[in-house]
Amino acid sequence: xxxxxxxxxxxxxxxxxxxxxxxxxxxxxxxxxxxxxxxxxxxxxxxxxxxxxxxxxxxxxxxxxxxxxxxxxxxxxxxxxxxxxxxxxxxxxxxxxxxxxxxxxxxxxxxxxxxxxxxxxxxxxxxxxxxxxxxxxxxxxxxxxxxxxxxxxxxxxxxxxxxxxxxxxxxxxxxxxxxxxxxxxxxxxxxxxxxxxxxxxxxxxxxxxxxxxxxxxxxxxxxxxxxxxxxxxxxxxxxxxxxxxxxxxxxxxxxxxxxxxxxxxxxxxxxxxxxxxxxxxxxxxxxxxxxxxxxxxxxxxxxxxxxxxxxxxxxxxxxxxxxxxxxxxxxxxxxxxxxxxxxxxxxxxxxxxxxxxxxxxxxxxxxxxxxxxxxxxxxxxxxxxxxxxxxxxxxxxxxxxxxxxxxxxxxxxxxxxxxxxxxxxxxxxxxxxxxxxxxx
Amino acid sequence: xxxxxxxxxxxxxxxxxxxxxxxxxxxxxxxxxxxxxxxxxxxxxxxxxxxxxxxxxxxxxxxxxxxxxxxxxxxxxxxxxxxxxxxxxxxxxxxxxxxxxxxxxxxxxxxxxxxxxxxxxxxxxxxxxxxxxxxxxxxxxxxxxxxxxxxxxxxxxxxxxxxxxxxxxxxxxxxx
Numbered sequence: 001x002x003x004x005x006x007x008x009x010x011x012x013x014x015x016x017x018x019x020x021x022x023x024x025x026x027x028x029x030x031x032x033x034x035x036x037x038x039x040x041x042x043x044x045x046x047x048x049x050x051x052x053x054x055x056x057x058x059x060x061x062x063x064x065x066x067x068x069x070x071x072x073x074x075x076x077x078x079x080x081x082x083x084x085x086x087x088x089x090x091x092x093x094x095x096x097x098x099x100x101x102x103x104x105x106x107x108x109x110x111x112x113x114x115x116x117x118x119x120x121x122x123x124x125x126x127x128x129x130x131x132x133x134x135x136x137x138x139x140x141x142x143x144x145x146x147x148x149x150x151x152x153x154x155x156x157x158x159x160x161x162x163x164x165x166x167x168x169x170x171x172x173x174x175x176x177x178x179x180x181x182x183x184x185x186x187x188x189x190x191x192x193x194x195x196x197x198x199x200x201x202x203x204x205x206x207x208x209x210x211x212x213x214x215x216x217x218x219x220x221x222x223x224x225x226x227x228x229x230x231x232x233x234x235x236x237x238x239x240x241x242x243x244x245x246x247x248x249x250x251x252x253x254x255x256x257x258x259x260x261x262x263x264x265x266x267x268x269x270x271x272x273x274x275x276x277x278x279x280x281x282x283x284x285x286x287x288x289x290x291x292x293x294x295x296x297x298x299x300x301x302x303x304x305x306x307x308x309x310x311x312x313x314x315x316x317x318x319x320x321x322x323x324x325x326x327x328x329x330x331x332x333x334x335x336x337x338x339x340x341x342x343x344x345x346x347x348x349x350x351x352x353x354x355x356x357x358x359x360x361x362x363x364x365x366x367x368x369x370x371x372x373x374x375x376x377x378x379x380x381x382x383x384x385x386x387x388x389x390x391x392x393x394x395x396x397x398x399x400x401x402x403x404x405x406x407x408x409x410x411x412x413x414x415x416x417x418x419x420x421x422x423x424x425x426x427x428x429x430x431x432x433x434x435x436x437x438x439x440x
Numbered sequence: 441x442x443x444x445x446x447x448x449x450x451x452x453x454x455x456x457x458x459x460x461x462x463x464x465x466x467x468x469x470x471x472x473x474x475x476x477x478x479x480x481x482x483x484x485x486x487x488x489x490x491x492x493x494x495x496x497x498x499x500x501x502x503x504x505x506x507x508x509x510x511x512x513x514x515x516x517x518x519x520x521x522x523x524x525x526x527x528x529x530x531x532x533x534x535x536x537x538x539x540x541x542x543x544x545x546x547x548x549x550x551x552x553x554x555x556x557x558x559x560x561x562x563x564x565x566x567x568x569x570x571x572x573x574x575x576x577x578x579x580x581x582x583x584x585x586x587x588x589x590x591x592x593x594x595x596x597x598x599x600x601x602x603x604x605x606x607x608x609x610x611x612x613x614x615x616x
Contacts, residue, residue: 181592207587209550229582230554252558252583255551268555270583273513273562275555296555312552319552342549356549382594385549401546403594432550 037074038103038161040067041127043085044078045108045120052118055143056110059120059150063106065194066154066168069413070395071420072161076102088121094130102127106157118143122153124160134160147196148439155438167390168193171436172397173211173220174411176200177429181407184429188222190237193435195425201235210255210386210432215262217436221245223254232256232267245280246287253278255299259306259326266290266300266309266326277311279326290328301345302326303370310334310344310353310370321355323370334372343386346370347393348437352416354387354396365398367416378418382407388435397424399431493533495609502529506564508603511548513559515567523564526607527571534577536611540564542583543590543606545599550585557605558583564605579610 042064045056067073082096088109097105108122123136137156139149148169155166176189185204188211191197202208202224209230211222217237224233227244232253235242245265246253256267265280269287275296278287291297295315302309303326310323321335321344335341339359346353350370357364357377363384368375383401390396394416401409409431411424424433490497498504503526506519515523530536542561544553561581569575591598 182589184587186587207584209554209587225582228580254554268551270555270558273559275558296552296559298551298555299549312549314552319548340548342552358547358549383546405592405594407592407594 037068037072039076039101040064040073040104040106041076041081041097041100041102042106042108043081045110045122046085046088048088048109048111048119049113052110052112055112055118055146056108059110059146059153060108062147062150062194063108063122063154063157066151067157069194069422070158071415071422072158073104076100088123092125094125094127097125097127104133104161108153112143116143117141118146118149120146120149120153122157124157147192151192151194164394165392165438167392167395167435167438169439170391171213171217171439172411172424172433173201173213173436174399174426174433175208175211175431176426177409177431178204181405188220188235189426189430190220191426198427201237201240210434212257212434213436214258215260215437217439220434221256221258221265221267223256230254230270232265246285257301259302260304261306266302268298268300277309288328290324290326291331299343303346304348304350308346310346312342312344312355314340321353321372334368334370335375336372337375345387345389347389348391349393352393354389356385356387356398365396365414367396376418378414378416379412379421383409384412386432388433390435391438395420397433397435399433401431495536498526498529498607498609502526504607504609505604507600508560508605510545510599510603511556513556513563515563519564520567523567523607524571527568527573530568530573530577530609536609537577537579539580539582539608539610540568540578541588541606541608542581543588543602543604544584544586545602546586546589546594547599548586550587553585554583556583557585560603560605564607568607 042060045060047053047056064075068075080100082099083093085107088107092105105125105127106122111119119140121138124133126133139152141149151168154168158166170193171190172193173190176187177184179185186208187204188201188208190199190201206224206226209223211220213220220235222233223230229252232245233242234245252270253267256265258265263282268275269278274294275298276289277291277297277300278289280287293315295313297311297313300309300311307326308323309326312319313322319340319342320333321341322331322333324331339357341355341357343356344353352367352369354367357366362380364377365379365384365387366375366377381400382403384398387396387398395413397411397413399409400412401407408429411426411430411433412421413424414421503522506522540561542557544557561583565578565581589602591601
């Protein structure tokens, strides 16, 4: 019983059951249409040595969580299985998996060695076609990096079935918040995309805002009030060392982002009543003013090719979205609907802009094409703010703040289709997420 | 300006206040005014006679806070009247410097609200100077955006209190 919602192409191929194919047989079109998740069976990964049992189980658990979190897959519980997999290299008994309505089957094997190394192998099968989807894959590395290896396995599976690159081996930097609404404490924190391996980067002595990853994920840039004024700081994630981007200055600055090549930063400098966008060369620390308008020009974001910048401005009266050349000039407005628009972010694919829209007393996360057409609002609530793109441009994270005296923010993710709204696991309140690229 | 310093400043202040009720001008602003310069500054002590030269007098009787319409930095007539009184007091007490804090309600995005609250604080700064306050008396303008709400409900009754600029008087009384 194949759902019509799936684009399920079964290719009749010659060759043995474990031979790899050029194209996946089981495909999901993630651009829309998918409402029913593909049932996937993930029998216990085989531990190839005695010390590997725990990791075999943990790794399979992370892989399943990654896949299920996309909303594109659902796990068939192990209690339903008719048979297990005891030999990683033997062909699966497809009839047993079809009997439990599995469409995809993932088998895996894990081995560890005394020097702390870990090897993970997996195979993915199209149960209905009784064929492997792609070749078996093996990852080797330090056992301490087992979660990243699990994410890489899931990324490969996601990629084989959707045709898109995966995004599980990635990180989130965000503002962790505690305390009552009128005495909120904020600290920067970084974690894996799924909430694991959380690490705090600052204490809560100063307000911090909107951290952003560098393209290589080794540095972040953010706004801190640690000097008393809002100013942009750079921090190296490994050493924790931080510095004011513009040196010791009285200038106020905020809303920074890296250029796609990591060599520049674009941000707003507040001078008198005016807020304009500047580009800072990270080598020379020389700043170039890009806007001169008397309005508030803020939250700039580069196009992936670095040639253009989208930003928000109230120069026309209400706050709207504009695009200009990365060297300033050629400014044109792209938003045209009712309400006000803020926090535009260029998609990694280059074709869309995600934004916050405020209309009718509600906040929305929305997307539009770069030319301003095809505006689609994906969410609505009291406050939904500050979208950030998954590395493959298919999912957005943002923060949602509830109303009232006990109102507080949490990070959520939503598909570009507006489906699969999920809360991202963080300890305590959390806001202003930034999603890294896929790690290297 | 750590929180600890502020809290200490206010508790010292509270000790200095006598218990005889004489604060008709206080109205609904609370003892430390609408903004208090520190967010939640109320001590819960019964207000008493306040020395005209005290910062508490400035905060409550003169009024340390002016309010703004939605998404605007324009000074209302009421705001100008309060700022006029601030200039008079500050010029009577030249030993004090001030910091002007700008704030916004929660209805805008974080970064935009920082720029908007900066406009509010700068509007206050320029007006104070235009009315005869020496620019050197204003040591800083700090835009907080929506990071430091004074009132926490999510409707206009609170938002109107949060769209504010607060003149924080330094010097004496342990204020930073």
